[in-house]
Amino acid sequence: MINKVMETFEEAVADITDGAVIMIGNFAGPGGLPYYLIHALKKQGARNLTIVANTAGGTGLTLDFDDHKILFESKQVRKVITTYLSPSPTRPSPAEKQIAAGEVELELVPQGTLAERIRCGAVGVPAFYTPTGFGTVIAEGKEVRYFDGRPHLLEHAIKADYAFVRAYKSDRMGNLVYRGTMRQFNPIMAMNARVTIAEVDEIVEIGEIDPEVVVTPGIFVNRIVRIEEDPGFPRHLDRSFWIRDSEAI
Amino acid sequence: MKERLPREVIAMRIARELFDGAVVNLGIGIPTMVCNFIPEGITVIYHTENGALGFGPVVTAEEFEERADIDLINAGGQFVTPLPGMCFFHHADSFGMIRGGHIDTTILGVIQVSEKGDLANWMTPGRGVGNIGGGMDLAFNAKRVIAATEHITKGGKPKIVKQCSVPLTAPRCVDLIVTDVAVIEVGKEGLVLREFAPGWTVEEIQSITEPKLMVADDLKEIEL
Numbered sequence: 001m002i003n004k005v006m007e008t009f010e011e012a013v014a015d016i017t018d019g020a021v022i023m024i025g026n027f028a029g030p031g032g033l034p035y036y037l038i039h040a041l042k043k044q045g046a047r048n049l050t051i052v053a054n055t056a057g058g059t060g061l062t063l064d065f066d067d068h069k070i071l072f073e074s075k076q077v078r079k080v081i082t083t084y085l086s087p088s089p090t091r092p093s094p095a096e097k098q099i100a101a102g103e104v105e106l107e108l109v110p111q112g113t114l115a116e117r118i119r120c121g122a123v124g125v126p127a128f129y130t131p132t133g134f135g136t137v138i139a140e141g142k143e144v145r146y147f148d149g150r151p152h153l154l155e156h157a158i159k160a161d162y163a164f165v166r167a168y169k170s171d172r173m174g175n176l177v178y179r180g181t182m183r184q185f186n187p188i189m190a191m192n193a194r195v196t197i198a199e200v201d202e203i204v205e206i207g208e209i210d211p212e213v214v215v216t217p218g219i220f221v222n223r224i225v226r227i228e229e230d231p232g233f234p235r236h237l238d239r240s241f242w243i244r245d246s247e248a249i
Numbered sequence: 250m251k252e253r254l255p256r257e258v259i260a261m262r263i264a265r266e267l268f269d270g271a272v273v274n275l276g277i278g279i280p281t282m283v284c285n286f287i288p289e290g291i292t293v294i295y296h297t298e299n300g301a302l303g304f305g306p307v308v309t310a311e312e313f314e315e316r317a318d319i320d321l322i323n324a325g326g327q328f329v330t331p332l333p334g335m336c337f338f339h340h341a342d343s344f345g346m347i348r349g350g351h352i353d354t355t356i357l358g359v360i361q362v363s364e365k366g367d368l369a370n371w372m373t374p375g376r377g378v379g380n381i382g383g384g385m386d387l388a389f390n391a392k393r394v395i396a397a398t399e400h401i402t403k404g405g406k407p408k409i410v411k412q413c414s415v416p417l418t419a420p421r422c423v424d425l426i427v428t429d430v431a432v433i434e435v436g437k438e439g440l441v442l443r444e445f446a447p448g449w450t451v452e453e454i455q456s457i458t459e460p461k462l463m464v465a466d467d468l469k470e471i472e473l
Contacts (some may be wrong), residue, residue, distance in 0.1 A: 027299040028326040031319040054340075084380040089373065096378060106378070111298060112344030112386035119341040130348065132389045135420040138381075180320035180337060184299045187339040215339070 003172045005203055005224045009040035012197045012223045016046045016162060019078075023118065023163040023193055024053040024068050025186035032182035034164040034199040036227060038068050041076075041164075048078045052118070052158060054111065054185055055084040058093030069094045072104065079105040081158065083114055110138060113155050115188060121157035122191035130155055163193035167216065170200045171207075174221030175214045183215065190216045197223040251453065253429035254446050254471070259397055261286040261473050262444075263356055263427050266395060267293050271353040272346075274298070274387055276370075277325045279397040280356035281307075296352055297323045298383035300343045305330035324383060347386045355391035357384060359398035359426075361413040364460035366423040366435035368396060369413040379416070388419035400428040400457055407459040409433070409440070430454055432471060439463055444471040 006012045016022070022041070026033050049071065057069030071077050072094040085108075086093035098104040109117070110132050120128055129152035133139050143154035165186040168179040176198055178186065190196045198216075203226050254262075260282035267273060267287065274296045275281050284306060287293055294303050299322065308316045308328040317328040346352060361369040368388050372379030388394055398408055409426065426433040431454050432444035442462045445454060447470055455462050 027322075028324075029319065029322065031322055084382050085378055086380075089376045099378060108378070108381055110381050110385040111340075111383040112348055112390075115340040115344045116348075132348065132386045132419075134389075136385070136417045138385070178337070180318065181297070181299045181301050181322050182320040183337050183339050185340045188341045 004174050004218075004222060005172050005226070007225075009036045009199070009225050010043065012225050013037060013040045013044050016041065016044060018046050019048045019050075020046060020161040021050040021052065021159070023160040023185075023189040024051060025163075025165045025184065025189055026053045026055055026057075026068065027181070027184040028055065028059060030065060030067070031180070032166045032178075032184050032186055033067055034166040034197075035067070036225070037164040037197055037199050038070065039066070042070050042074050045076070047076050049076050050079040050081065051077050052081045052114075052160060052189075054082065054114070056080050056082045056086075056093055056095030058095065059084060059086055072098055075103075077104055079107065081107040081109060081114070083109055083111040108138075113138075115185065117155055117158045118185065118192050119188045121159045122188055125157060127154055127156045129153065158192070160189070160193040161195065163189040163196040165190045165196060165198050165216075165221075167198050167200045169202045169204055169209060170198055170221070170224045171204055171209055171218070172224070173206060174198065174216075174218035174224060175209050175211075176200070176216035176218075176221060177209055177213055178215055187216050190220045195222045196220055197225070200224060200226055202226065251430075251448055252446075253400070255429070256399075257282055257286075258473065259427055259429055262432065262471055263395055263397055264288060265473070266425065267291060267354060270294070272296055272302070272351060274347070274352050274355040274391065275323075276355065276357040276384060276387070276397075278358040280358060281323075281325055281327070283356055283397075295323075296343075296346060297329075298340070298343055298347075299324055300338045300340060301329075301335060302338075303332055303335035305332040305335075344383070344386055347383070348390050350390060350392060352387065352391040354393045354395060355387040356395045356397055357388060357418075359396045359408055360415055361408055361410050362396050362398070362423050362426055363410055363413050364435075364440050365421050367413050367420045368394070368418045368423050369415045370418050372416045374415050381418075385418050388422045393424050394422045396423045396426045398426065398428055400430045400454075407457055410459045430457075433462065434465075436463070441465050442468060444469055446471055
C-alpha cells in the first residue's frame with residue numbers, strides 16, 4: 001500500500017545533507033509557507049544550503065514572524081535565489097545583512113523568471129527565452145536572441161533536491177489541493193524537486209479528493225506531514241499575532 | 250510652492266483610465282489606492298502575482314476580525330475579500346498571464362521615469378541591493394503601463410528625467426505618467442503634457458521636469 005504520510009516533521013527532513021538545494025513555498029507572510037518544515041530543518045542543522053524562494057525571509061505581513069529567515073540567522077544558508085530581500089533598507093532582513101557582509105551569495109531574479117525556471121526544471125525543459133530583463137542588470141552575461149523583432153534573454157531551469165510545500169489537503173497518495181492564495185509557488189516547486197515534502201492541514205481518505213480538483217498529482221509528492229493543532233502558531237487568524245508591524249490595513 | 254494633488258487624487262485620476270472588463274494589476278503604494286476609485290458602471294478584474302483573479306476590495310480595519318484570511322492576500326501582502334467568480338492559480342500560470350500579454354493595464358510606482366518611458370522602480374540609490382519582485386515582468390509585458398508618482402522627490406529633485414540614473418526596471422515601457430501636478434503621455438517624439446493640476450502653468454510644470462515637455466493641443470485641467 002502506498003502511504004507517504006510521516007508522523008513528524010523531524011523524520012521528514014532527517015536525510016537532508018549539507019549543500020542541498022531546497023525550494024520553499026513562500027510569497028509574503030504566513031499564507032502558503034511550510035512553517036514547520038522550515039523549523040524542523042533549522043533543528044536538523046544541515047548547512048551550506050541553497051534556498052530558492054520568492055523572498056529571502058523576514059518580509060511580509062509581520063516582520064518578526066519566524067519564516068525561513070531563521071535559516072539565515074542560524075547560518076545554514078550559502079546561497080539564495082530569490083526576487084525580494086526586505087521591504088526597506090532601514091529594516092534589512094537577516095539575508096540582506098549576510099549578503100551585504102559577503103557571507104551569503106545572492107542570485108536576484110524577476111519573479112516571473114523565477115517561476116518559469118522552477119516550472120521548466122520540473123517538466124524537462126532545460127532553458128527558455130523571456131523578454132523580461134533585456135536592457136537591465138538582469139541581462140548581464142546572458143544570451144540574447146530576437147523573436148518577432150523583440151529581444152529575449154536565455155534563462156536556465158533550476159533543479160532542487162528538496163521542495164518544502166504547503167497545501168490544504170492531501171490523501172496518502174500525495175494528491176494535493178490548496179486554499180486560496182496559499183497556492184503561489186507550491187505546485188511548481190512540488191513538481192520540481194527530487195524529494196517533495198508536503199505540510200498539510202488535513203489528510204483525507206483515498207477517493208475523498210475529487211480527481212477533477214487535484215492541483216498537484218500525487219506522484220510529485222514523496223512525504224506528507226499533517227500539522228497538529230498548535231496554539232503557538234495560529235494558522236487561522238489571531239489579530240494580535242498577525243497585525244503587529246502590518247502595513248496592510 | 251503651489252499645492253499638489255494628494256496621492257488619493259492621483260489614484261482617482263488613474264482609475265479613469267480603466268475600462269469595463271479590463272484585467273488590471275496594481276503595484277504597491279499609490280497604485281494600490283486606485284481600486285477605491287473605480288467609476289460606477291465599470292467592472293475591472295484584478296490580477297495579483299501570487300495567483301488570484303477577480304477578488305474584491307482590501308479588508309478594512311473594521312472588517313478585520315471577520316474577514317481577514319491569511320490565504321487571501323494580494324501582492325502587497327494586504328488581505329483582500331472574496332468575490333463570486335474569482336479564481337486561483339499557481340505562480341507560473343500567473344506570470345504566464347503577464348508574460349503572455351493577458352494583462353491589459355498595470356499601474357506601477359516610480360523612482361525615476363525617463364523621457365523615453367524607461368522605468369526605474371526597484372532599487373533606491375545607494376542601497377546596493379533591491380527587490381525586483383513581479384514588477385519587472387509587469388513593466389515589460391503588460392499591454393499598458395501607467396506610472397503613478399509624485400512629480401519630484403522629497404528632496405525636490407525631478408523624478409521625470411532625461412535618462413534614469415538608477416537601475417532600470419524596464420526600458421521604454423511606460424505609456425502614461427500621472428503625477429501630483431500633471432498627466433503626461435509618453436509619445437514617440439517625447440513627453441506630451443496633456444493635463445495640469447488646478448493652478449499650475451505649463452512653465453511651472455516644465456520647471457520641475459528635466460526633459461522638455463511638448464504641450465498637447467487640447468491641454469486641459471485634470472478632470473476627475
